[in-house]
Amino acid sequence: VAAALDSYEMQKTKVKRVGDDAILPLLGSRSINQMVVAQVFRHTSNPLLPGPPASPPHFLKGWFSSLTLPNPRQVSSSLSPFWSHYPLNSSSRSLQPLNSFFWIKAKVTLTCRFQKNHWQKIRTMVNLPVISPFKKRYAWVQLAGHTGSFKAAGTSGLILKRCSEPERYCLARLMADALRGCVPAFHGVVERDGESYLQLQDLLDGFDGPCVLDCKMGVRTYLEEELTKARERPKLRKDMYKKMLAVDPEAPTEEEHAQRAVTKPRYMQWREGISSSTTLGFRIEGIKKADGSCSTDFKTTRSREQVLRVFEEFVQGDEEVLRRYLNRLQQIRDTLEVSEFFRRHEVIGSSLLFVHDHCHRAGVWLIDFGKTTPLPDGQILDHRRPWEEGNREDGYLLGLDNLIGILASLAER
Known part of the structure; x- marks a missing residue:
């Protein structure tokens, strides 16, 4: 001071x-x-x-x-x-x-x-x-995640995220894996106001007025167990019917319109189908621009051309930022393919976080491991094979291949 x-x-x-x-x-x-x-x-x-x-x-x-x-x-x-x-x-x-x-x-x-x-x-x-610009920085994250999940750490370069045991388990193991440099550094669990928080690297630290994009990876964002439980105990959800109606009034069936409700499995599979998750293996969840404005209106962004236009708007013609994004994604893909952790885990609901600023600094990290689960002993995943219920394939590398291809096409324009 x-x-x-x-x-x-x-x-x-x-x-x-x-x-x-x-x-x-x-x-x-x-x-x-x-x-x-x-x-x-x-x-x-x-x-x-x-x-x-x-x-x-x-x-x-x-x-x-x-x-x-x-x-x-x-x-x-x-x-x-x-x-x-x-x-x-x-x-x-x-x-x-x-x-x-x-x-x-x-x-x-x-x-x-x-x-x-x-x-x-x-x-x-x-x-x-x-x-600390914590509140301003992380407002967009809460648009794409659970409200109130993040908290200031009180230490420069760190951020607190509400602890879940699956995510703590994954982060602890990732710190000893080849993927260590591709995820936020994990500094253990701390207690704040009677709650447990993961102490993580602040990925926005070092950026000046960062632009941020959250890209949800994989062909599905729900666990197979979630689908099974929802089918065993079907429950009509009025809230999910309203969400479906807001996006596409013609999406519900006549029976669903009459009930004014849908089941969770029906909603989950419909949600993936209207976005690029099913077709491309990823979808854009939200964007925060340098001026603080946020957008999460990407529910029906489905085609390669639509996704390309979103990234074109996001990088604003900055060729250096685009080049760095491409290099980083290729590095992440190479690391994923040799990662023992990645081979032995079903990675669901995880995102790639893109960050850049006006000084041409740019980075990409894997975040959100609350639904990443270990496979039974002896089982490994390819992460590119089509998902069939029971094989636990998540399509992560399929999505990353498509994402790299789209950004490469943008760089050639």
């Missing part, structure tokens, strides 16, 4: 040292983060603010006047919503934790300049936010 302030932020924000005390850092190398400023001043251990004010205190407004901002008055008034949105804990006046920030305890001296051009020192204990 001190080094960052000495090198940049002290001069930019006109915050100065007072004796040997620490100083208030406004972290962020490009601009003042208004939300963080409001939280720092709002959430203090000492009762600087007796109650939830309707607007920022006068010293905050004065302090803003010393910054190089387009309109200090407008910026100050724009902070008002944050004051009511993050109320103090009335008993302890401590900061309520937020998933989108990491928090550390530090003694600081707040030095604020007033309109009259003099300085006032306020010594207190505050929770300093170390800005």
Whole structure:
């Protein structure tokens, strides 16, 4: 913190040292983060603010006047919503934790300049936010997965994912397999708020404004056991009928329309059939662009040409990014073909995560192993043979072959 302030932020924000005390850092190398400023001043251990004010205190407004901002008055008034949105804990006046920030305890001296051009020192204990774009980064992941599965780790370069035993089992074994470099690094299990989390490498770390694409691999995204159980205990699902209806009003049969419900096996197989999963061995689940916009409207993206157009839009003509994606996919395929783990596991519901940025950095990783299951002793999979119920083939390499072919075609255009 001190080094960052000495090198940049002290001069930019006109915050100065007072004796040997620490100083208030406004972290962020490009601009003042208004939300963080409001939280720092709002959430203090000492009762600087007796109650939830309707607007920022006068010293905050004065302090803003010393910054190089387009309109200090407008910026100050724009902070008002944050004051009511993050109320103090009335008993302890401590900061309520937020998933989108990491928090550390530090003694600081707040030095604020007033309109009259003099300085006032306020010594207190505050929770300093170390800005993390966790919430912004991972919103798209939750669109493609289970809401609330991810959490900030509190350590740079790491992320927490809610633990499931099948995924923990797979990640532990992958760390000793040839595929180690193709998956997020696994750093064990930690406890947070009474729940267990997998501590994983943050794959977006090191990218500047990353663009992200989630590609679900395989000809099916359900286990054979799921299909068997659903048939043994058939249950009509109104929610799945509504999902089917939203995509294609003509998809349900007359009987299903009359019942206004479908069974899970019927829905699962219909879902794979309308996408490219059945035909190409993969499907696009979601995309997040650098501007933060997300799209998951790929349910009926089925043909090679449709998929090619999606990737063409995703890479935005960046030939270097496309080349790196192709090289990485070929490397992953070579590694899969010699991986002992891959030969002996049915890989269902796993994705390839594509990430790139405007600096031409690009990477692809295998993620999501919650439905990856070991095969009986002595059985291995080809991962290219057509799936027939009972053979447990997943079509992973079939999908990867098609994906590489599509990106190679795009590179030739």
